[in-house]
Amino acid sequence: MMFQDKVILVTGAAGGVGHAIVRSFAAEGARVAICDRNHDAGTTLVKELGDQGFLVSGDVTEPDSCNAMVAKTVDHFGKLDVLVNGAGVIHVGDAQGTNPAQWRHVLSVNLDGAFYMSRAAMPHLLASGGSIVNIGSDFSFVGGEQLVAYCASKGGMLMMTKAMALDHANQGVRINIVCPTVIDTPMVDSLARQLGNPAEEQRKIYDASVPTGRMIAPQEVADSVLFLASDKAGHITGTSLVIDGGVTAR
Ligand SMILES: NC(=O)c1ccc[n+]([C@@H]2O[C@H](COP(=O)([O-])OP(=O)(O)OC[C@H]3O[C@@H](n4cnc5c(N)ncnc54)[C@H](O)[C@@H]3O)[C@@H](O)[C@H]2O)c1
Numbered sequence: 001m002m003f004q005d006k007v008i009l010v011t012g013a014a015g016g017v018g019h020a021i022v023r024s025f026a027a028e029g030a031r032v033a034i035c036d037r038n039h040d041a042g043t044t045l046v047k048e049l050g051d052q053g054f055l056v057s058g059d060v061t062e063p064d065s066c067n068a069m070v071a072k073t074v075d076h077f078g079k080l081d082v083l084v085n086g087a088g089v090i091h092v093g094d095a096q097g098t099n100p101a102q103w104r105h106v107l108s109v110n111l112d113g114a115f116y117m118s119r120a121a122m123p124h125l126l127a128s129g130g131s132i133v134n135i136g137s138d139f140s141f142v143g144g145e146q147l148v149a150y151c152a153s154k155g156g157m158l159m160m161t162k163a164m165a166l167d168h169a170n171q172g173v174r175i176n177i178v179c180p181t182v183i184d185t186p187m188v189d190s191l192a193r194q195l196g197n198p199a200e201e202q203r204k205i206y207d208a209s210v211p212t213g214r215m216i217a218p219q220e221v222a223d224s225v226l227f228l229a230s231d232k233a234g235h236i237t238g239t240s241l242v243i244d245g246g247v248t249a250r
Contacts, residue, residue: 001029002230007077007128009033009070011060011117012087014041016185017135020218021084021225026052028226033073035060035117036087060087060113063120070120080124082229085114085157086135090150090187092194103149110153115160122173131174131237133225134161138181138244154179158240165238174237176228181244182206183216211246 008025012018014036022032022045031052036042039057046053056072058065074080089109091102118132125132139151140158161177168175182188184203192202207214224241227233242248 001027002226003082004029006030006081007033007073007079008082008084008229009035009056009073009080009117009121010084010086011035011113012085012135014038014045015086015088016187017180017183017218017221018086019045020222021086022049022053024219024222024226025082025229030082031077033069033077035069060085060117061108063116066113066116066120070117070124074124079128080121081128081130083117083121083125083130083132084135084225084229085117085132087113088135088187090147090190090194092146092191093148094146095148097146098149106149107153107156110150111156111160114157118160118164118175122168125173126168126171129172131176131229131233132161132164133228134175134177135221135225136161136177136179136240138179138242138247140177140179140240141242141248161240162238169237174228174233176233176236176238177240178221178224178228179240179242179244180216180221181210181247183218183221185218188215209247210244211249214245216243216245 008030013022013034033054033056034042035056037059042055046055054076056069058069091106136157137154140154165175192199
């Protein structure tokens with residue numbers, strides 16, 4: 001199994017993409033620490049994993065919480081091999097429709113949180129020769145209407161990935177980012193609510209927006225995350241793997 005004896009920490013683990021990532025790593029033999037601010041959903045997921053799972057509920061916007069989640073993971077499993085920064089939120093609005101608190105919330109979860117977690121994890125990743133996989137977006141590369149805060153956060157995450165990859169390239173730690181277009185998860189329900197559309201109608205709109213004719217499945221994101229975290233990607237760092245059915249090829 002590809003991740004036998006490896007220890008993985010996943011943020012946003014209780015979300016749509018997080019579930020697929022956690023289950024995929026566990027199926028490959030990994031032990032997985034589950035980080036999410038949604039304690040109940042995290043508890044349900046961790047039960048499913050038995051001894052392979054460990055719950056470290058917390059808030060990635062708090063540096064102390066990030067330090068504690070990493071420390072608990074290492075205390076429990078003895079080391080850390082892979083950090084996946086998947087916690088994310090979205091706000092629909094242009095500059096006038098995004099107040100300072102909404103701006104800060106999106107930036108603090110999506111960008112600050114990934115930085116605080118990476119910073120806390122780095123000493124352990126240096127020790128294990130591990131890697132980080134960030135969850136970006138097609139909006140890491142292109143702008144999207146009414147998503148000014150989200151695009152800023154995901155664009156920032158792409159550059160953070162590249163900068164950190166260079167800083168640690170000769171220290172045996174790889175840092176990469178996957179950049180999916182719209183994925184069929186509860187985040188789509190959040191977008192539908194914010195746009196005032198029925199969720200099923202919103203899903204049809206998103207399916208039609210992708211050249212291949214459908215949104216990305218959470219499992220397809222997980223497959224790319226596992227590849228980048230694996231030894232098969234041993235010489236890949238600072239790379240973005242775009243999973244977008246051709247959206248950014250236009
Ligand atoms: N769904 C999409 O269309 C889409 C597209 C591209 C990228 N992404 C990215 O994929 C990642 C996963 O998104 P998803 O679609 O699974 O969404 P989701 O809403 O299902 O999951 C996000 C998870 O993050 C958790 N979270 C939010 N704030 C947190 C915090 N402060 N601390 C800890 N956990 C927190 C939530 O509780 C939730 O479980 C996000 O980074 C998102 O931006 C999503």
